[in-house]
Amino acid sequence: xxxxxxxxxxxxxxxxxxxxxxxxxxxxxxxxxxxxxxxxxxxxxxxxxxxxxxxxxxxxxxxxxxxxxxxxxxxxxxxxxxxxxxxxxxxxxxxxxxxxxxxxxxxxxxxxxxxxxxxxxxx
Numbered sequence: 001x002x003x004x005x006x007x008x009x010x011x012x013x014x015x016x017x018x019x020x021x022x023x024x025x026x027x028x029x030x031x032x033x034x035x036x037x038x039x040x041x042x043x044x045x046x047x048x049x050x051x052x053x054x055x056x057x058x059x060x061x062x063x064x065x066x067x068x069x070x071x072x073x074x075x076x077x078x079x080x081x082x083x084x085x086x087x088x089x090x091x092x093x094x095x096x097x098x099x100x101x102x103x104x105x106x107x108x109x110x111x112x113x114x115x116x117x118x119x120x121x122x123x
Contacts, residue, residue, distance in 0.1 A: 024082060025051040031109060035096045038108045043089075050092065051085035053112045061122040084120070091115035 028048030030041055058066050095111045096102045
């Protein structure tokens with residue numbers, strides 16, 4: 001009887017232990033996506049891809065903003081990048097969901113570049 005009770009306790013621990021998914025910025029796969037692929041993707045994938053775009057564009061084209069980001073502590077850096085990624089994802093999604101602005105076979109990266117320039121500029 002004790003053996004079964006111990007087994008139930010162990011099973012209960014594993015079942016109730018939360019599983020941790022990857023971080024919000026991991027797993028973006030939409031870098032070369034079409035409008036249609038973007039529309040069908042999960043928010044998590046769109047957000048992670050937007051974070052990648054934001055970091056990449058900032059590093060290569062916005063040294064002033066990059067310098068400010070580099071000065072932040074790690075936790076603040078991640079929170080700030082997430083804020084910018086959320087804004088970029090929203091801008092891209094707004095364009096993609098407007099049939100007058102986006103073609104279903106258009107490349108989303110082009111819209112991301114336009115959004116970045118409109119929102120954050122470049123140096």
